[in-house]
Amino acid sequence: MSPDIRPLVAVVSARYRTLLQYRAAAFAGFATQLFWGSIRLMILAAFFAATTEPQPMDLPQIVAYVWLGQALLGMLPWNVDADFREQVRDGTVAYDLLRPLDLYSYWFGRTLAFRVAAPTLRGIPMVLFSMVLLPLVGLGDWALIPPAHAVAFAGFVASLVLAAMLATAITLLAHISLLWTISGVGMDRVLTGLVTVFSGLTVPLPLFPDWLQPFLNWQPFRGLADVPYRIYSGNIPSAEIAGELVFVFVWTIALVLLGRLILLRGVRRMVVQGG
Amino acid sequence: MSSAALLLRYLAISLRGQLQYRASFLMAASGNLLNCVIEIAGIWVLFDRFGDLSGWSFAEVAFFCGTVNATFAMGELLATGFDQFGTLYVKTGDFDRLLLRPRSTVLQLAGHELSLRRLGRLLPGIVIVVAAWAALDLPLDADRVGLLALAMAGGVAFFFALMVLQATMCFWTTESLELMNILTYGGVETASYPLPIYHRLFRRFFTFVVPLACIGYFPIVAVLGVDDPLGTSRLFQVAAPLAGFAFLGVAIGVWQLGVRRYTSTGS
Numbered sequence: 001m002s003p004d005i006r007p008l009v010a011v012v013s014a015r016y017r018t019l020l021q022y023r024a025a026a027f028a029g030f031a032t033q034l035f036w037g038s039i040r041l042m043i044l045a046a047f048f049a050a051t052t053e054p055q056p057m058d059l060p061q062i063v064a065y066v067w068l069g070q071a072l073l074g075m076l077p078w079n080v081d082a083d084f085r086e087q088v089r090d091g092t093v094a095y096d097l098l099r100p101l102d103l104y105s106y107w108f109g110r111t112l113a114f115r116v117a118a119p120t121l122r123g124i125p126m127v128l129f130s131m132v133l134l135p136l137v138g139l140g141d142w143a144l145i146p147p148a149h150a151v152a153f154a155g156f157v158a159s160l161v162l163a164a165m166l167a168t169a170i171t172l173l174a175h176i177s178l179l180w181t182i183s184g185v186g187m188d189r190v191l192t193g194l195v196t197v198f199s200g201l202t203v204p205l206p207l208f209p210d211w212l213q214p215f216l217n218w219q220p221f222r223g224l225a226d227v228p229y230r231i232y233s234g235n236i237p238s239a240e241i242a243g244e245l246v247f248v249f250v251w252t253i254a255l256v257l258l259g260r261l262i263l264l265r266g267v268r269r270m271v272v273q274g275g
Numbered sequence: 276m277s278s279a280a281l282l283l284r285y286l287a288i289s290l291r292g293q294l295q296y297r298a299s300f301l302m303a304a305s306g307n308l309l310n311c312v313i314e315i316a317g318i319w320v321l322f323d324r325f326g327d328l329s330g331w332s333f334a335e336v337a338f339f340c341g342t343v344n345a346t347f348a349m350g351e352l353l354a355t356g357f358d359q360f361g362t363l364y365v366k367t368g369d370f371d372r373l374l375l376r377p378r379s380t381v382l383q384l385a386g387h388e389l390s391l392r393r394l395g396r397l398l399p400g401i402v403i404v405v406a407a408w409a410a411l412d413l414p415l416d417a418d419r420v421g422l423l424a425l426a427m428a429g430g431v432a433f434f435f436a437l438m439v440l441q442a443t444m445c446f447w448t449t450e451s452l453e454l455m456n457i458l459t460y461g462g463v464e465t466a467s468y469p470l471p472i473y474h475r476l477f478r479r480f481f482t483f484v485v486p487l488a489c490i491g492y493f494p495i496v497a498v499l500g501v502d503d504p505l506g507t508s509r510l511f512q513v514a515a516p517l518a519g520f521a522f523l524g525v526a527i528g529v530w531q532l533g534v535r536r537y538t539s540t541g542s
Contacts, residue, residue: 028453035457038477039465046472047325055324189306193313202317207324 007101008109015113026121029074033126037070041142056206060145061233065204067144068229071126074118075163076199076224077170078192080178081114088178097267104260107175112168148234155241159228162248166223169255170195176259179266200226206235220255223248278382285386293391300391307395311344314467315403331469334410335499340467341403343491346427347463348397350434356387357435360442363387371539380534381527384442411499419498422513426494429519433490434459436519436526443526446533458485466491471504478505489518 044062048055057065087093099106130144147153174191196202198221205216205226216222227244230236236244276284293300318340322333351358364370364384373383404423413419441455462485470478470492481487496503497512 025453032453032457032461035461036464039461039473042473042477043468044321046468047321047328050327050329051325189303189309193306193309197313197317202313203320208320209323 008105011101011106011109012113015110016117026118029118029122030125033070033073033122034129037066037126037130040066040070057204057230057233057235061230061235062204063142064145064233065200065229067126067130068232069201069225071123071130072119072160072163072225072228073201074122075115075167076195076201077115077167077174078195079188080171080174080191081111084110084175085178093179103267104172104256104263107172107263108168108256111171111175112164115167115171116164145233147232149238151238151241152231152234155236155238155245156228156232158245159223159231159241159248162245162252163224163228166220166248166252166255169252169259170220170224172259173255173262176263176266195221195224198222199224200229204229206230220251223251278378281378282382282386285383286389289386289388290391293388303392304395307348307392308399309395311396311399314344314464315340315399318467328468329472330504332411334407335501336468337403338407338411338499339469339491339495341400341407342423342427342495343400343430343463343466344396345400345404346430346490347434347459348393348395348400349427349431350438352390352393352397353385353431354435354438355390355393356384357438357442359387360384361445365445368539370537374534374537381439381530413499419500422494423498426490426498426516429494429516430490431519432523433486433519434462436523437462437485439523439526439530443530443533446537458487462487486515486518486522489515 041063044066045059048059048062084093087096096103096106127144130142131146134140134143147156170191174188198205198216198219200222205222206213208216227236227248231241231244315337318336319333322328322336328336356363360370364373370380373380376383408415437455437458441459444455462481465473465477465481466487470481470488473481478488482489493503493507493512493515496507497509503512
């Protein structure tokens with residue numbers, strides 16, 4: 001690996017700025033996610049209303065989980081970068097092999113920008129809307145609460161950085177698998193299903209049946225959403241934050257190593273498309 | 276050749292084409308199947324955790340969920356040409372060719388493709404409805420079956436209309452079509468749960484502006500034979516699916532306005 005990190009920083013920033021150009025798409029995405037968030041909230045609140053026994057999360061924590069999920073949706077590794085897929089299909093991916101950079105690091109940088117661009121465009125308005133606007137129009141019960149306390153906020157920021165890395169490592173596994181499958185349509189669909197269920201986006205993970213919790217607690221996808229959102233709302237107590245961060249970090253390293261290994265084999269047998 | 280015969284001929288050709296690519300069809304269909312299974316499993320998880328949903332049982336909610344999934348799948352199955360209208364016909368300028376043919380554009384686009392991968396949502400939807408019907412011990416009488424069939428026919432018209440409206444937007448812009456997902460995929464999610472749990476504004480929107488509840492919630496309440504907590508009469512519930520057909524009429528009117536202002540991109 002090249003010790004010089006500057007080319008990688010340049011890759012991330014160039015790609016990020018390209019992706020920030022799509023503002024109309026960002027608005028449409030914002031409206032869509034606002035709608036989804038509202039529907040999810042009303043469903044969960046209706047379920048919650050009838051319950052009399054103590055639940056693993058209280059309603060403000062569930063509300064925070066839903067809004068953060070909508071704000072940061074683009075960061076989840078639920079799809080592959082269409083530009084990258086195109087590159088594999090038309091063969092220009094071969095140029096990447098010629099660059100004087102470590103291939104995995106180069107792709108990691110590009111993919112990180114892809115994963116982070118969408119949430120900055122959609123996430124900031126979503127947080128402003130759900131945290132500031134909703135209380136102003138008298139819907140304070142549905143508002144995103146501020147972080148539970150200073151430690152929770154610091155833990156949230158740290159876990160978000162790790163979540164971005166983890167999301168990139170998972171997306172990259174999907175990208176690398178394109179070298180074999182090329183179309184990636186099936187991959188996309190399976191990935192979307194896995195990620196939305198096991199990150200907690202469909203239903204917050206603590207609400208799953210108790211007998212499933214041991215499994216849910218050990219799978220990597222919860223580092224993408226469940227861990228940061230629950231640290232934010234204080235559902236994960238301060239004493240456990242460090243352990244959760246280590247958990248996500250270890251999974252990230254493991255998936256990066258796996259990606260490197262597969263990429264090594266992929267490059268060896270790669271047949272470039274196009275003429 | 277009559278319009279119906281022509282439509283059937285189009286669809287038969289499309290079927291034969293898709294069966295040439297079996298692996299890709301199976302892959303896409305199983306993706307749809309997976310989504311449908313995730314949806315119903317998500318509902319089950321919430322019932323397992325919370326017990327009930329303001330008086331509705333899991334089987335009743337599954338009935339809503341199965342019906343709307345099956346209906347949406349049938350609508351999508353028939354409206355693929357409209358769904359892909361922007362990329363396939365407007366950006367390329369190929370819509371000109373359709374306009375030159377002596378048949379209506381709606382007929383030609385409906386015949387564009389009978390997208391088999393939608394079966395991945397249709398089949399589990401039907402299985403869920405049948406299972407919920409059995410679990411609820413509903414009598415299998417002509418009234419109930421007839422009303423459910425009417426509701427689903429109205430629902431197919433409704434979702435077909437949404438796809439027509441989405442395609443109409445392409446005459447103005449081929450971007451930000453994602454907004455229509457609110458009504459299609461978002462509509463499926465919304466109609467998977469009973470209407471009374473939503474805020475008043477959402478209920479009104481999905482009854483009077485976009486009549487999703489008229490092809491889902493209201494007739495199904497009558498099929499289930501329960502009293503509507505919102506207090507609607509049986510007569511209203513039974514007649515409500517007609518709104519789906521009216522909505523399709525409006526959508527086709529808007530489509531024809533759009534066609535009139537279409538300018539080709541082709542050279």
